[in-house]
Each structure stands twice: as structure tokens, then as C-alpha cells.
Amino acid sequence: MENRKELNDVEAVEEQETLQVNSVANENAKVDDSSAQASDTVSEVSVGEEATGNAKKTEKKKVVARKDMTWRQWTWHEMKRNKIAYLMIAPFMFVFILFTVFPVVLSLVLSFTNFNMLEFDWDIFIGITNYTRLFFEDDIFLLACKNTLVFAMITGPVSYILSFLVAWFINELSPRIRAIVTLIFYAPSISGSVYLIWATLFSDDAYGWVNGILLDLGLIDSAILWFHDERYAMTLCIVVALWMSLGTAFLSFIAGLQTINKSLFEAAAVDGIKNRWQELWFITLPMMRPQLMFGAVMAITGSFGFGGVVTALCGFPSVNYSCHTIMHCLEDYGSQRWEVGYASAIAFVLFLIMIGANTLVNKMLSKVGQ
Amino acid sequence: MQKMRVRNHQVVLNRSVGGDAGIAFFLIIMGVFMFLPMYYVIIQSLKPLDELWVFPPRFYVQHPTAKNFGDLFTLLSDSWVPFSRYIFNTVFITAMGTFGNLLFSSLAAYAIAKIPFPGRKGCFWIIQRSLMFTSTVTAIANFLTLSTLGLMDNLFAIIIPAWGSSMGLYLMKQFMDSSISDDVLESARLDGCSEFKTFWVIAMPMVKPAWLTLIIYSFQGLWNTGSSQYIFSEQLKTLNYAISQITAGGIARAGASAAATVIMMIVPILVFIISQSNIIETMASSGMKD
Numbered sequence: 001m002e003n004r005k006e007l008n009d010v011e012a013v014e015e016q017e018t019l020q021v022n023s024v025a026n027e028n029a030k031v032d033d034s035s036a037q038a039s040d041t042v043s044e045v046s047v048g049e050e051a052t053g054n055a056k057k058t059e060k061k062k063v064v065a066r067k068d069m070t071w072r073q074w075t076w077h078e079m080k081r082n083k084i085a086y087l088m089i090a091p092f093m094f095v096f097i098l099f100t101v102f103p104v105v106l107s108l109v110l111s112f113t114n115f116n117m118l119e120f121d122w123d124i125f126i127g128i129t130n131y132t133r134l135f136f137e138d139d140i141f142l143l144a145c146k147n148t149l150v151f152a153m154i155t156g157p158v159s160y161i162l163s164f165l166v167a168w169f170i171n172e173l174s175p176r177i178r179a180i181v182t183l184i185f186y187a188p189s190i191s192g193s194v195y196l197i198w199a200t201l202f203s204d205d206a207y208g209w210v211n212g213i214l215l216d217l218g219l220i221d222s223a224i225l226w227f228h229d230e231r232y233a234m235t236l237c238i239v240v241a242l243w244m245s246l247g248t249a250f251l252s253f254i255a256g257l258q259t260i261n262k263s264l265f266e267a268a269a270v271d272g273i274k275n276r277w278q279e280l281w282f283i284t285l286p287m288m289r290p291q292l293m294f295g296a297v298m299a300i301t302g303s304f305g306f307g308g309v310v311t312a313l314c315g316f317p318s319v320n321y322s323c324h325t326i327m328h329c330l331e332d333y334g335s336q337r338w339e340v341g342y343a344s345a346i347a348f349v350l351f352l353i354m355i356g357a358n359t360l361v362n363k364m365l366s367k368v369g370q
Numbered sequence: 371m372q373k374m375r376v377r378n379h380q381v382v383l384n385r386s387v388g389g390d391a392g393i394a395f396f397l398i399i400m401g402v403f404m405f406l407p408m409y410y411v412i413i414q415s416l417k418p419l420d421e422l423w424v425f426p427p428r429f430y431v432q433h434p435t436a437k438n439f440g441d442l443f444t445l446l447s448d449s450w451v452p453f454s455r456y457i458f459n460t461v462f463i464t465a466m467g468t469f470g471n472l473l474f475s476s477l478a479a480y481a482i483a484k485i486p487f488p489g490r491k492g493c494f495w496i497i498q499r500s501l502m503f504t505s506t507v508t509a510i511a512n513f514l515t516l517s518t519l520g521l522m523d524n525l526f527a528i529i530i531p532a533w534g535s536s537m538g539l540y541l542m543k544q545f546m547d548s549s550i551s552d553d554v555l556e557s558a559r560l561d562g563c564s565e566f567k568t569f570w571v572i573a574m575p576m577v578k579p580a581w582l583t584l585i586i587y588s589f590q591g592l593w594n595t596g597s598s599q600y601i602f603s604e605q606l607k608t609l610n611y612a613i614s615q616i617t618a619g620g621i622a623r624a625g626a627s628a629a630a631t632v633i634m635m636i637v638p639i640l641v642f643i644i645s646q647s648n649i650i651e652t653m654a655s656s657g658m659k660d
């Protein structure tokens with residue numbers, strides 16, 4: 001497996017190089033072409049021959065030329081040759097860097113200051129004071145960390161496995177039924193604020209569905225304060241999170257399963273694969289590895305970025321901080337107390353946790369089926 | 371001997387009846403769990419007032435009525451800011467944001483996927499990493515940036531960051547990698563097409579599913595824009611915000627609020643139904659290769 005991968009890599013590199021060489025050759029050919037057209041005397045066939053001949057010649061020249069150049073010269077040469085590409089990525093990269101990359105750097109820088117938007121005084125550099133305050137003094141932040149991790153470690157893996165299982169199970173249905181089932185499972189994740197209905201279903205008074213049914217059956221004497229009771233709030237939020245979690249990863253799995261070559265399964269059956277679970281482990285999962293990686297990123301990011309829904313359901317802050325997550329800490333210090341320096345430290349910690357979780361899971365997934 | 375059965379006119383290997391039944395059972399339970407809350411919203415929005423507060427709550431509606439939808443519009447037309455203004459804001463944000471994102475992302479995706487310029491691996495690496503954290507991380511710094519740029523209390527404070535959203539670019543780039551052959555582009559260049567013309571005339575028509583998907587993603591994100599910390603003026607708030615205000619109105623407005631939720635959810639779902647096959651096609655190439 002490893003060997004084959006390396007081989008592929010080598011091929012890919014070679015391909016890329018010949019591609020570059022070819023495009024140089026083609027530029028030459030283009031020039032020839034126009035001169036030929038100008039003179040109007042050379043037939044098409046001979047133009048073609050000339051072009052290929054030229055291509056061979058330049059190919060030789062090119063390889064030598066690359067060896068002659070230092071790496072820096074070569075890069076500069078390539079940059080000049082492809083300068084149009086920089087023009088094409090410029091608008092996107094400008095906005096992307098300004099609103100996605102720069103904020104991370106700015107958060108890191110600000111996290112070492114005590115910048116405060118209300119007082120507007122800041123001793124430029126206070127070292128790691130914000131971080132020591134976070135981890136040694138701020139009990140609520142530690143509680144939020146615990147909640148966030150519990151939340152993410154349940155919703156992340158469960159939603160991931162659920163997405164895959166459902167996608168795998170519906171894979172063998174006929175296309176029309178599959179489309180309908182896909183819609184039913186995918187709809188909650190795209191329909192905006194429909195999750196607020198959970199607040200009605202589990203509302204605090206007797207008119208909520210769940211309280212109503214339980215009271216009617218005589219299982220409870222008085223209404224339960226579902227989202228405002230620390231015993232139930234977290235569990236309910238996790239249920240709602242799972243309900244909404246069959247999103248992008250789910251679609252990616254459905255699509256990935258469709259692209260697996262069917263003849264692989266026939267060959268495997270001949271080779272003695274006995275049931276669908278063996279098929280899953282030995283063929284489906286290894287073939288799906290790229291989608292599994294992408295799905296994992298989506299699931300992890302989703303499970304950490306769930307603050308808004310919790311706020312809408314449990315209020316802010318939630319009862320006894322039972323559902324207080326890092327996102328809520330951030331909102332608290334960032335946009336209510338305006339302690340930007342401290343909030344930046346929280347943001348950066350959250351950033352590190354997310355990137356860390358992703359890297360870890362990607363490492364684990366790269367071992368699937370090997 | 372292998373177990374073989376026929377399903378959908380195809381021979382299916384390795385499938386036991388028990389397994390099929392178990393899977394069907396699992397799917398039905400899950401499907402009910404997923405669908406029940408949606409069903410409840412729809413039922414709520416059709417109930418007349420006397421049925422909304424029946425105890426115990428009912429799973430069905432006896433006399434369906436469209437009165438809640440009528441109430442919703444009465445409520446909205448009474449608001450201080452004309453309702454059409456909220457609709458305009460949401461449509462403006464959605465249209466401008468999606469258009470810019472589509473244009474910028476597809477240009478950049480084409481360059482990264484198909485032009486071998488130095489630095490493209492680095493660009494793509496950083497874009498892939500950006501999928502790994504949410505906008506919560508960047509919110510505070512963006513607040514500072516936007517206020518420095520003087521975009522506070524301006525719809526462009528929501529629109530411009532949307533132009534640089536990386537999800538669409540990622541999907542587009544992966545799709546271009548797998549669906550456009552370099553030979554086609556090469557022959558176009560050979561015929562004297564400029565890089566921009568190759569992009570527009572050759573590449574873009576070939577990745578129609580990808581840009582439809584990008585539009586859907588951007589649309590979903592922007593359509594659901596609620597209250598934002600960058601917008602203060604009432605006349606610049608969005609439809610979602612206006613509707614959440616009605617929902618916050620308490621039990622007297624339960625019917626109207628269910629009607630509002632139905633309207634807000636129906637649009638993304640319809641869009642998805644129309645574009646489902648294109649999205650699935652795009653997702654086939656969404657995988658990450660390490």
C-alpha cells in the first residue's frame with residue numbers, strides 16, 4: 001500500500017513537470033503557429049510537425065535549463081510565467097486573509113494585551129497573564145471547557161457515525177426513495193431556526209408536548225422545566241445538536257458511496273467476503289477514506305460551533321452555567337464586557353482546541369483499512 | 371456458496387434478510403425522530419387558535435386553517451419598519467454575498483486547481499485548515515477590523531466577509547480537479563484562449579454542479595442571517611431577525627410564529643430539492659487527500 005502510494009506520488013510529480021514543460025512548449029508552438037499563419041505558405045500538417053519537433057527540442061532544453069537555474073530563479077521564472085494566476089486568486093485571497101487568517105493572528109497578538117474597548121486603556125504587553133487567569137482563576141471558563149469537551153466528544157463522534165451509517169444504509173435503495181430519505185434526514189440542518197420547535201416540544205409548562213404527554217399518562221405530577229433544569233438541559237441540547245447534525249458530511253458520504261466501483265464488491269464476494277459488515281470494513285471504508293476525512297472535519301467543526309443554538313434554547317447564561325460553553329465565555333467577554341484582550345485569549349484557545357482535535361482525528365483516520 | 375439475491379433488477383451479494391430488516395427498522399426509527407419536529411411545526415401553523423391550546427396537545431389538526439399565515443402578515447405590516455424592508459435586506463445580503471463568493475471562489479479555485487503557479491499548495495493548505503475552525507474564533511477580531519474600515523451598521527459588514535468564505539472554494543477546487551481534464555484546457559490555450567477566457571468558456575460550463583452547490587451553501591448561510599452584532603439600525607435588520615421577534619412574542623403569537631418558521635424553512639428546503647442531484651454530484655469529489 002505504502003509503496004504504491006509512493007509510486008503514485010512520483011508519477012504525479014513527473015506528470016506535473018511534463019505539464020509545465022508542455023505548456024512552455026505550447027507557448028512556443030503558439031508563436032510558430034501565428035508566424036505560420038502570417039506567412040500563409042506552410043500547410044497545417046507541417047505546422048503540427050514543426051510544433052512537435054519544437055516541443056521535443058524545448059523539452060530537452062527545458063530540463064537542462066531547470067538544472068542550470070537555482071531553486072529561487074526557477075520559482076521566479078514560474079511565477080512570472082503564471083502571473084495571471086495571482087491575479088485570479090487575488091480577490092478571494094484578499095478577503096479570505098482579511099477576515100479569516102488575520103483575525104487568528106490578531107487574536108494571538110491581542111491575547112497578550114489587556115485591551116479593553118470600554119476603558120480604552122492598554123498596557124501594550126502583559127505577557128501570559130490572560131492565559132494564567134483563564135486556566136487558574138476563571139472557574140467558569142474551566143467549567144465551560146469541560147462542557148464544551150463533553151458536548152463535542154458526544155455530538156462529534158455520534159453525529160459522524162450516524163451520518164455514515166444512514167448514508168450507508170440508504171445507499172442500496174432505489175434512487176427516488178434515496179432522494180426522499182436524504183431530504184428527511186438533511187432537512188433539519190438547513191432549515192434555519194426550526195430547532196426552536198424543540199423549545200415548544202419541551203416547554204416548561206403543561207402545554208409542551210412532552211410535559212403534556214407525561215402528565216396525561218400520570219408519570220409526573222408537575223411540569224418539568226426541561227431546558228431550564230440543570231439535570232436535563234445538557235442532554236437535551238445534545239439531542240437537538242444530533243438532530244441537526246446530518247449536514248455536509250452526510251451528503252459527502254452519500255456521494256462517496258455512490259462512486260465506489262461495484263465490481264470491487266463482486267470480486268470481494270468471490271474472494272470470500274461473507275457479509276455486509278466485512279464488506280464495509282475491507283472495501284467500503286478504505287475506498288471512502290477521502291470522504292471520511294472531510295466528513296470528520298465537518299463533524300468536529302460543527303460540534304464545537306454550537307453556541308448559538310444552546311443560547312436560543314437554554315438562555316444566556318444557562319441555569320447554573322450547566323450549558324455554558326467556550327463560545328458563551330467568548331460572547332460574554334467579547335461582546336458584553338468588551339474585555340477584548342481576555343476574549344482574544346479565549347478565542348485563541350478555542351482555535352487551538354479545534355485545530356488540535358482535527359489533526360488528531362485525521363491522524364487516526366489515516367489508519368483506517370491499513 | 372455465496373448468498374445472492376435480486377434487488378432493483380441487480381444481483382446483490384452478501385445481504386441477509388435479518389440485516390435488511392434491522393436496517394429498515396433503524397432507518398424508520400431515525401426517520402421518525404428527524405421528521406417529527408418538522409411535522410409538529412407544520413401542524414402548529416395550521417391549527418386554529420382553539421386547537422393550539424388543547425390539553426393534552428394533539429398530534430393532528432381537526433380544522434386546518436390558513437389564518438395563522440394571515441395573522442403573521444397583519445403582525446408584520448404593523449411593525450415600525452415596513453416588512454418589505456426586512457425582505458429587501460435579506461434578499462440583498464443573500465444575492466450580493468452569494469454572487470461575490472461565487473465569482474471570487476471560482477476564479478481562485480480555477481487558478482489553484484489548474485494553473486501550476488508557485489505557492490498554490492500553500493494557498494490550498496491554508497484554505498483547508500480554515501475549514502477546521504468556526505467563525506466564533508474570528509468574530510471579535512472581525513468586529514475590530516470592520517469598525518476600523520467604517521463598515522459598522524452597514525449591510526456590507528455581512529456581505530464582504532461572505533465573499534471570502536472557504537467552503538465553496540474548497541468544493542469547487544476538488545470538483546475541478548476531478549472533472550476537468552488538463553488536455554481540454556491545454557488545447558484551448560493552444561488555440562489562443564487567454565487564461566480568463568479558458569476559465570469562463572471552457573472550465574465554468576464543465577463545473578455547473580459545483581457552482582450550483584456553492585450558490586446553495588452561500589444562500590443557506592446568508593438566508594439564515596439573524597441579528598448580527600455589526601448591525602444596529604432597525605431598518606437594516608434581516609427577515610430572520612424580524613421573525614425571531616415574533617417568535618419571542620410569547621404564547622399569544624404561537625400560531626403566527628409557527629407560520630413564520632414554516633415560511634423560513636420552506637425556502638432552503640425547496641432550493642435543496644431542486645438542486646439535490648447537483649449537490650450530490652459535487653460532494654462525490656469533496657474528499658480530502660491527507
